[in-house]
Structure formats: C-alpha cells, structure tokens
Amino acid sequence: AQSVTQLDSQVPVFEEAPVELRCNYSSSVSVYLFWYVQYPNQGLQLLLKYLSGSTLVESINGFEAEFNKSQTSFHLRKPSVHISDTAEYFCAVSSPNDYKLSFGAGTTVTVRA
Amino acid sequence: NAGVTQTPKFRVLKTGQSMTLLCAQDMNHEYMYWYRQDPGMGLRLIHYSVGEGTTAKGEVPDGYNVSRLKKQNFLLGLESAAPSQTSVYFCASRTTSGWAQYFGPGTRLTVL
Numbered sequence: 001a002q003s004v005t006q007l008d009s010q011v012p013v014f015e016e017a018p019v020e021l022r023c024n025y026s027s028s029v030s031v032y033l034f035w036y037v038q039y040p041n042q043g044l045q046l047l048l049k050y051l052s053g054s055t056l057v058e059s060i061n062g063f064e065a066e067f068n069k070s071q072t073s074f075h076l077r078k079p080s081v082h083i084s085d086t087a088e089y090f091c092a093v094s095s096p097n098d099y100k101l102s103f104g105a106g107t108t109v110t111v112r113a
Numbered sequence: 114n115a116g117v118t119q120t121p122k123f124r125v126l127k128t129g130q131s132m133t134l135l136c137a138q139d140m141n142h143e144y145m146y147w148y149r150q151d152p153g154m155g156l157r158l159i160h161y162s163v164g165e166g167t168t169a170k171g172e173v174p175d176g177y178n179v180s181r182l183k184k185q186n187f188l189l190g191l192e193s194a195a196p197s198q199t200s201v202y203f204c205a206s207r208t209t210s211g212w213a214q215y216f217g218p219g220t221r222l223t224v225l
Binding site: 004009032034036042043044045046049051090094099100101103104105106 | 117144146153154155157158161163171203205212213214215216218219
C-alpha cells in the first residue's frame, strides 16, 4: 500500500505571501496524486489532481502542484495567499489498480492579515 | 443534485450503545467509502464498497460493520460503541474511472 508524508503539520503565513506545502509518497511504478482542502467544519473538497500528462497541475483558485517522479514528491504552492485560504490541506495517493486513497496527516495553513 | 449527504450531523452515545450512520449519494457512483478523521492522523479508511451488495475492509475496520443494499446508500454501524470511536466520520464516493473521491459533510460522533 502507498504511504504519504506531509512534512509540515502547521504553516502560518501572512496574507499575500507565497506558501508551499510539501508532500512525499512511497515509490511505485505509477501513481495518481491528489490535494484536498478542508475548510473549518466542512468535508474535504478536491483541489487538484495528477493522473497523467503534464507534471504541473493547477486549480481554479491559484494553487498549483508539480509531480516529481525522481523525488517522489507532489508539493503544493500558491504565489499569494488570501485569508480565505485558511484551511487544512491533505495530500493523497492511489495507484491504477487500487480502489483506495491513502492520505497524509494534513497541513494546517493559517493566513494572517 | 445534493452530492454526498450524511445523517446525522452530530451524535452523542454512551459506551456500549449502538448506532447506524447513513451515507447517500445521488451521482450514480459505483464506489463508496467510510473514513474516520482524528487530529494529526489524516483520514483512515474503515470500510469500502465497489458495488451494490459488496463490502471490503479498510485500514481500521475493527468495531464497525457496513452494508450496501442499495447502490446509492452505504451504512456504517457501530454495534457496541467505545470511547476510542469518538471521531469525525466521512463518507465518500467516486465513479469507476474518475479516481477523485467526493466527500460528504461529516458526522461528529462522541462516545462517553
């Protein structure tokens, strides 16, 4: 089974500053990678996904993540955060023949004015 | 189109009581999942189903049972609740080829 490590449990950041959330996964022949966001007292929402093709994937609200096979990483970045980006972010991984997702422990992003 | 819904939203049980959590989806998804979320541990898979009438164990199945009698519903049961089952429970579903899972709003369960 795949495993996922999110290297930072808490990331405080000032509004309009950049942010990077780090995610590493255990190696496999091929993987599918996801970032989910959870706003306070809500369920998880899909932020972006990598299935194949371009290694740089983007979301509609300015986040991007890059699949790096050699480093088994899928870090999430945003060049300028807003107060509304305060949330918990989860990295998840699956494989083509696996029905399941494996989640990291989560990174809490707190954006301050 | 309500997506994935969960009933109830909150529940408090005493040790030894039983209850059933209901998950419903109106997206005609084949696969459904039950997770629990605990601080610092991310989401852990309890049970899942790849179609009506089928269920399988996930990472932390002990103390839970599930049933999928109808394609749109996935029930999670606790036969004899324990304080260790205090958690937030999430249901999710997906298509056979879509890979991304869609989550419900969660059920916050406290076992005293």
